Amino acid sequence: MGAKYTKRSEDYSKWYNELIERADLAEHSDVRGCMVIKPYGYAIWERMKEVLDQKFKATGHDNAYFPLFIPKSYLSKEAEHVEGFAKECAVVTHYRLKNNEEGEVVVDPEAKLEEELIVRPTSETIIWKSFKNWIQSYRDLPLKINQWANVVRWEMRTRLFLRTAEFLWQEGHTAHTTKEEAVEASEEMLAIYADFAENYMSMPVVKGIKTASERFAGAEETYCIEALMQDGKALQAGTSHFLGQNFAKAFDVKFADQNGDRSYVWASSWGVSTRLVGGLIMTHSDDQGLVLPPRLAPIQVAIVPIYKNEEQREAIAKKVEVLSKVLRNKGISVKFDDDDNKRPGWKFAEYEAKGVPVRVAIGPRDLENNNAEVARRDTREKDIVSWDGLELYIENLLTEIQENLLSRAHKFREENTTSVDTFDEFKQVIAGKGGFVSAHWDGTEATEQKIKEETKATIRCIPKDIKGESGTCVYSGEASAGRVLFAKAY
């Protein structure tokens, strides 16, 4: 661990990349834009999946699985959808390789597909093709389906976790008898995402609505949660779409009501992805490495023994065994690291780099005094704690860390949300400290576009809990019905 790392304050982007390597989360593959998620990074994603999956099931959603490939013609069925997705997708054109005369492996020209297949960038089209078979009457509704899957969008500029050509995600797809119910479903999921972000990731989010230009291709309304990263840039962390009857019409999905009258169903879709891991990193981490909220940490407590002889080692191991058992029974994950090949100092740095919330060290003097040294990752404070009641101390500390991370991130966001009333102020803040800028906007796409061109800031969302405050647009001076949130974004 002797290497010099870039400080977060020096170069945020470099710090981020180094941190991912240092904490052993992921790496680039040779395949353009695709990443390898390493075991420790995958363990964090697994924890996220587990929690979200429970929440989806608790709200009546069933998991299913739909094909990876989408026939090209499906994409074209919804006019806006194809515009949004056709440009950046992987296209399968052949189904066989062969050896040529030089013995090289080449694509077999004889094995050309009649219709090209698209590797799913999102699954609305293939899923609505199935929904057509599944939905006949109101009795089949609501239909609430989720799938955990990989998707591919041919991004030109990629970044580990934040934007990769292939990424892992969940996508929910629901169908309803009424517009109200479909809107409610999209909003319910937004609330679940926000709850997950705040209470598991300790990442405060603004719930809001996207402007028309930032809307999902094929949606009537896109709801989103937006988080603020430590460098003052915003991150869209999850979206939930009210799809109206667009896909129902595109795939001719109608239901018969109690009277036998048939109408198009109403729909929602929603997703979060491995991008959340990037958001997690950029919300809490520091110059020592990753900082993880306890509820998502694969290892919550690392215990490092310090000893000079076998007798001490055994005495420590015995005490730790009892402690570990008690902690595990409380559902706390513990790693006792008695690897002889690594020195305690090396281990301390390693667990800091990996963001383990609580580190316990126990040495000969602690043995004598019936103590342990407990270090918390969020503040890097250490305490000498009596072994009696240590498990309760740790349990409480984990809760405290979880809460502290959220309140710290919340405070950061408050300090980095600026209300401005002139475009000069606007430009100054965006070019300077960054963060969210709350400003009046005249509601036109033209103004939105011009502000983007001049400042690189986009409208992250029209916040849901906005006060109905009228004013004048910072850019055009035209009337505005309320403030919206601008920021530069990932």
Next chain:
Amino acid sequence: MGAKYTKRSEDYSKWYNELIERADLAEHSDVRGCMVIKPYGYAIWERMKEVLDQKFKATGHDNAYFPLFIPKSYLSKEAEHVEGFAKECAVVTHYRLKNNEEGEVVVDPEAKLEEELIVRPTSETIIWKSFKNWIQSYRDLPLKINQWANVVRWEMRTRLFLRTAEFLWQEGHTAHTTKEEAVEASEEMLAIYADFAENYMSMPVVKGIKTASERFAGAEETYCIEALMQDGKALQAGTSHFLGQNFAKAFDVKFADQNGDRSYVWASSWGVSTRLVGGLIMTHSDDQGLVLPPRLAPIQVAIVPIYKNEEQREAIAKKVEVLSKVLRNKGISVKFDDDDNKRPGWKFAEYEAKGVPVRVAIGPRDLENNNAEVARRDTREKDIVSWDGLELYIENLLTEIQENLLSRAHKFREENTTSVDTFDEFKQVIAGKGGFVSAHWDGTEATEQKIKEETKATIRCIPKDIKGESGTCVYSGEASAGRVLFAKAY
């Protein structure tokens, strides 16, 4: 449920397809060879995943995730591997679509990839490319990685669950310092697969070794578990490969030992897939539908109330609530089906079709007598059971069903395993009742091939627990070191 279904004895293949539709497990998609796994089918796969994942983790394996796409040149690095997989794969050649002059969506010829990408048919090559970065010294070993993923093999003849172009699976990939350890790893996983098959799926399996011609492309040895389906055909249910140093050499992966000497690492890989769901269906199910072993059943107990008025309905609901709570506390999944729109008889048939292990019915007379009617799915026997102690009765019944399914399947396999000593007998059995045929074989690929051509039976495996019984080959009359198992196979 008024439809007439094909009997298992009439047309096994048709019965299988109808059963999948009837139990609502999966359906064909429009994409050639790709299936949609419906919620109930996916729930079974999720149970399988959960159990296997625990077993992998308990034996020290970590999950990770590697890219979906493999550069064409990687496949060619291991000579036998490319032979085995290049022929049947989906090839990505372009990364963009565009609108042509007629406004149609077409592949953009400008967006042609320099090197084609293969949709992974299995991930040895891309994973060994990463292992090259991960392995430097003996301290990095053993490396024990698993991934849950989708893979694609362009199969010409597909069948739901058993053989689909895209399927879901897990693939384990391990690296070791010694040959012995790598062999041990392959064998350990074979034992885990066999344990899972027998103790969770109630599906008895023969553990064995594949002949050279049936070996995984790139392996030194392929271990397998082979099960016998109700129609007398064998199913390869899982494989585990000792890869020798083949992939280490292909990707130049060496480790430095304690003395700093560098050698190629030794490897294993292993996998099971959604094919197991097909095996599960074809091991236990009957003319009434699916039969599920309790340990993998998404719903273990279905409770159906029978009532004539609101008062009865409430009294039943109250009793059931208490029972359900007790059962759920024991980890038993319960569904109380009080849907007013469906009649009890319809529900009975529905839960039979879905293979729910235990069905409890309670009506007015049962209320009076403090009884319930308990039906078990495996034997379709019914019993009147006192409400007092019902939870214990159900708990025991679930264990009994689990065991009964295994012993029934075991008995079936014994009855359908025939030892033959002449080729006439061989042909007669294979053309007749089918099943496993235990016969002497001279060990040559030529004989194996001829037997296959004449009878369509292949060597399923050289069983691991075979007695060292010498004899003469049923086909060639040459010397044989022991019997092997032949069968027609899926």
